[in-house]
Amino acid sequence: PRWGFLTVSNTPGPQFNLGAGVFTPTQFMISADGSAAYILGEIPQTPPNPPLHLPFIIVFNLATQVPFEIFLAGNAVPLSASVSPAGDFLFVGADDGMVHVIDTASQTDTQQIAFPFPANALCFGPGNPATSPPVTCLPDLVVVRP
Numbered sequence: 001p002r003w004g005f006l007t008v009s010n011t012p013g014p015q016f017n018l019g020a021g022v023f024t025p026t027q028f029m030i031s032a033d034g035s036a037a038y039i040l041g042e043i044p045q046t047p048p049n050p051p052l053h054l055p056f057i058i059v060f061n062l063a064t065q066v067p068f069e070i071f072l073a074g075n076a077v078p079l080s081a082s083v084s085p086a087g088d089f090l091f092v093g094a095d096d097g098m099v100h101v102i103d104t105a106s107q108t109d110t111q112q113i114a115f116p117f118p119a120n121a122l123c124f125g126p127g128n129p130a131t132s133p134p135v136t137c138l139p140d141l142v143v144v145r146p
Contacts, residue, residue, distance in 0.1 A: 018058050018067045024051065027080065031104065032087025036061055040078050053077045057092065059107065072100045073109040082144040093139030115139065 023041035030037055039058040042051035055077050056069035072078060076094035083090055083104075090102035101111040 016060065016065060016067070018060060020054060020056075020058055020067075020069075023054055026053075029081065029083050029090075031083060032085065035063060036104070038081060038083065038090060040081055053079060053095070057081065057090070057102070068107075070102060070107050070109070072096075073112055076100060076112075079138060080142045082142045084144050091142050091144055093142045095138055097138055099139050099142060 018039070020041065021043070023043050025039055025041045027040040028037060029039075037060040039060065041054045041058070043054060044051050055075070056071045057078050058067055059070055060067045070090075072092060072094055074096055076096040076098065078092045078094055078100075081090055081092040088104055090104055092100040092102060094100055096112075098112040098114050100109050101113065102108065103110045
């Protein structure tokens with residue numbers, strides 16, 4: 001048998017200005033082909049105000065090292081996202097209650113999928129006991145299954 005060695009270094013790489021100002025990344029996803037990073041984030045606010053979600057998805061082209069933004073249809077604000085296994089779509093849960101389908105080749109919001117969240121018996125609000133439906137439930141967790 002052959003044995004190999006792997007050396008792991010924790011030396012930080014170069015920094016890049018993503019053009020979004022000060023924000024805290026909440027999701028960082030790499031495309032299936034390794035050509036792009038998709039970043040969602042929050043803008044810190046003065047307490048007790050909660051942070052604001054970035055109103056766009058930052059796309060960082062790893063080959064050219066150039067960032068740009070993808071805005072969702074209807075000025076919706078992205079909350080959570082997932083990349084399809086083939087890397088051709090980005091599914092984005094947004095504050096308009098829809099999941100937006102981003103074509104990663106054209107970088108456009110091609111479809112918005114609505115779900116009947118307010119009528120869904122699985123939606124309960126905060127509190128103890130939890131607030132009963134109808135409660136506005138937003139798609140803030142998006143998972144793509146192959």
